[in-house]
Amino acid sequence: MPGGMQLKYEVLANSTCALCGACLDWCPYIANIEDHLVLRFDCNVEHGRCYSVCPRTFADWQAISEKYLPDAPQNVEIGPYFDVYKVKAAQSINGQQDGGTVSHLVKTIMENELVQTVLLTGSNDNITPLPFLTAEAADIEKAAGSRFLASPSLRKVIEAQENKVEKMAVVGRPCQIQAMRKLDYNRRPDKPPMEVLTIGIFCMWSLGWEFKDYLESKFPGEKVLGMEIPQDGFIVKTDKGEHVLPLEEVKKFNKPGCGYCLDMTAELADISVGAFEAEKGWNTVILRSLKGRELLEQAQEKGYLICEPFPEDELVRLKGASLGKKSRNLDNIQAAFDRGVKPFIDLESDMYKQIREVAEGMVK
Ligand SMILES: Cc1cc2nc3c(=O)[nH]c(=O)nc-3n(C[C@H](O)[C@H](O)[C@H](O)COP(=O)(O)OP(=O)(O)OC[C@H]3O[C@@H](n4cnc5c(N)ncnc54)[C@H](O)[C@@H]3O)c2cc1C
Ligand code: SF4
Numbered sequence: 329m330p331g332g333m334q335l336k337y338e339v340l341a342n343s344t345c346a347l348c349g350a351c352l353d354w355c356p357y358i359a360n361i362e363d364h365l366v367l368r369f370d371c372n373v374e375h376g377r378c379y380s381v382c383p384r385t386f387a388d389w390q391a392i393s394e395k396y397l398p399d400a401p402q403n404v405e406i407g408p409y410f411d412v413y414k415v416k417a418a419q420s421i422n423g424q425q426d427g428g429t430v431s432h433l434v435k436t437i438m439e440n441e442l443v444q445t446v447l448l449t450g451s452n453d454n455i456t457p458l459p460f461l462t463a464e465a466a467d468i469e470k471a472a473g474s475r476f477l478a479s480p481s482l483r484k485v486i487e488a489q490e491n492k493v494e495k496m497a498v499v500g501r502p503c504q505i506q507a508m509r510k511l512d513y514n515r516r517p518d519k520p521p522m523e524v525l526t527i528g529i530f531c532m533w534s535l536g537w538e539f540k541d542y543l544e545s546k547f548p549g550e551k552v553l554g555m556e557i558p559q560d561g562f563i564v565k566t567d568k569g570e571h572v573l574p575l576e577e578v579k580k581f582n583k584p585g586c587g588y589c590l591d592m593t594a595e596l597a598d599i600s601v602g603a604f605e606a607e608k609g610w611n612t613v614i615l616r617s618l619k620g621r622e623l624l625e626q627a628q629e630k631g632y633l634i635c636e637p638f639p640e641d642e643l644v645r646l647k648g649a650s651l652g653k654k655s656r657n658l659d660n661i662q663a664a665f666d667r668g669v670k671p672f673i674d675l676e677s678d679m680y681k682q683i684r685e686v687a688e689g690m691v692k
């Protein structure tokens with residue numbers, strides 16, 4: 329397994345980094361300046377942990393999926409799943425992004441002591457992401473809502489390991505769930521395992537941190553309270569009111585690494601949660617593992633979550649959106665490989681061939 333220099337040349341130099349944060353804080357050589365990662369010194373370690381956890385270095389993703397989600401039937405559009413539901417919290421909490429499902433799953437995890445700590449991503453200014461570990465239900469509200477700036481939240485995993493945590497839960501974007509799986513999949517046999525319960529949040533793209541300066545220049549002196557992405561437009565809520573920005577304008581700030589991302593619905597998570605686009609205030613929930621199913625059932629038993637059947641036409645739309653992302657970004661990956669970027673997926677594998685076939689079939 330290669331090390332830091334290969335991470336620098338294959339990932340950082342090619343701007344494929346997803347800013348998951350999994351390589352940060354373990355090693356004095358890798359640092360971040362806001363959302364830019366730098367390797368500060370040449371590193372001659374031959375088997376780097378940074379390289380082995382990174383979602384943008386080569387992995388057999390099919391094998392990883394089968395190892396961690398062995399029970400659910402595979403699906404080419406949205407990954408392995410048992411069921412999809414329309415879900416929302418029975419009682420909303422302050423600042424929740426959509427239906428508050430994630431916050432109430434986390435509450436259930438904490439109250440039922442399923443893990444020792446949970447990784448959440450809050451913010452002090454409602455813009456800049458601030459990841460933290462907690463076991464306190466009172467902290468859940470501090471993380472409610474989406475920070476659309478990419479957050480290197482997985483840098484906190486080292487803190488959990490230093491504290492000898494054996495069971496943790498992670499709320500993360502699809503790239504972060506990929507890194508969590510790789511962390512275990514490529515774990516050295518002499519390293520203790522850590523059991524992880526993963527809640528993945530849907531993600532089409534995230535924003536570079538220069539978006540903060542853009543907001544400051546657009547709405548000088550206004551305090552940002554939250555952001556939303558409805559069907560069209562991008563809403564910025566401030567202490568002076570609501571502003572709608574054209575989506576195309578906002579997308580100019582997309583992290584370049586998101587252009588190589590094939591996962592919209594957190595396909596390696598135990599349970600995945602996104603917005604239910606057809607009706608405001610609800611979530612789409614995808615169950616992928618038995619652990620994920622048990623967690624949802626426990627949250628329902630507590631009366632925290634209301635679950636309804638998922639409309640068939642919405643499932644078709646969801647699968648189409650997910651497949652569209654895969655298809656677009658497979659083209660970007662192919663173009664990068666053609667430019668000489670080292671492959672981080674096997675484009676000739678059945679999984680990617682099948683994505684192309686299904687995508688082409690939908691276009692015809
Ligand atoms: C960058 C980004 C892009 C997204 N894109 C889509 C999309 O295209 N389609 C879609 O359906 N949904 C998308 N989502 C998910 C959506 O915004 C909600 O997070 C999801 O619907 C859960 O809603 P909720 O009310 O249950 O969340 P809440 O109960 O409000 O909980 C939100 C949780 O998100 C976590 N979080 C917040 N910001 C981040 C971050 N930057 N990185 C990691 N974790 C974070 C917090 O820890 C918190 O626990 C995106 C989220 C993010 C952060
Ligand atoms: S994708 Fe994650 S692990 Fe890879 S270089 Fe970026 S922050 Fe580090």
Ligand code: SF4
Pocket residue numbers: 346478501502503504531532533534583585586587589590591
């Ligand atoms: S689009 Fe992919 S790489 Fe970018 S933040 Fe979302 S999950 Fe990560």
